[in-house]
Amino acid sequence: MVFNVILLIVLAICVITDLKSRLIYNKVIFPALLLxxxxxxxxxxxxxLGFSLLGFLVGFSILLIPYFLGGMGAxxxxxxxxIGAAKGPMFVLHTSIYMALIGGVLALFILIFSGGAFKRFKYYVYCLFVRKNGVYVPFALTKESMKKxxxxxxxxxxGAVISLIGKAWIL
Structure with a gap:
């Protein structure tokens, strides 16, 4: 119960700061991790201690490769x-599955409702049609579109909240 309260407080703070400034602050994460x-x-x-460290390592390693590839922030x-340190390795594995599902839906909504989504779709359909007829047109990915x-x-x-309240009810 104590870990759930700590986790929910930290998650609420991190969501607010991530929405406002696209940052998750160390001054929130590190004290909660130590606690x-x-x-x-x-x-x-x-x-x-072993349970907490194993959960930490599992949670850390899940997003490490996307971080090194530049698709995820530290x-x-x-x-x-x-989350792994607070709730353990199995909890963080369930959280990561829900996190991936929610992240995919969130990315899809951002892609659809961001400016120019229909224009890009039309361009890609055109490129595929032209390529079918033997003309090569490179896909236009601008630096601005890659930095979104x-x-x-x-x-x-x-994902963590679903894991907390759901006890794997989606899987």
Whole structure:
């Protein structure tokens, strides 16, 4: 129960800061991480420490490759690692599945409702039609379109909340 309260408070703060400034602050993550590890040690001793560290490593490793590829911020990686440290490895695995589903839906909505989505779609259909007739037209991906970001902390928090209240009711 204590870990759920800590997690919900941290998730609420991270969602707000991620929506406002596209940042998840270390001054929120690190104290909660330390508190989670210390509480696991207090309640369960060394086995609690192992449980918390294993959850941390699983959560950290899930988003590490997307971070190195430039598709994820470091705050998102640390937030998922915190979720693992607070609730354990199986919880963070369930969270990551829900997080991916929510993130995909969120990305789809942003793609559809951002400016120029219909224009890009029309361009790609045209390129495919022209390519079918033997003319090569490269896909036009501008640097601006590749720099679009969205607050993935919202998807992480949504996945954690679904895992908290659902007990894997979607899977």
């Amino acid at each position: 989670s590890i210390l509480l696991h040690i207090f309640f369960d001793g060394l086995s609690g 705050g998102d990686v640390k937030l998922l690692a915190l 970001t969205y607050p993935y902390g919202v998807a992480i928090a949504g």
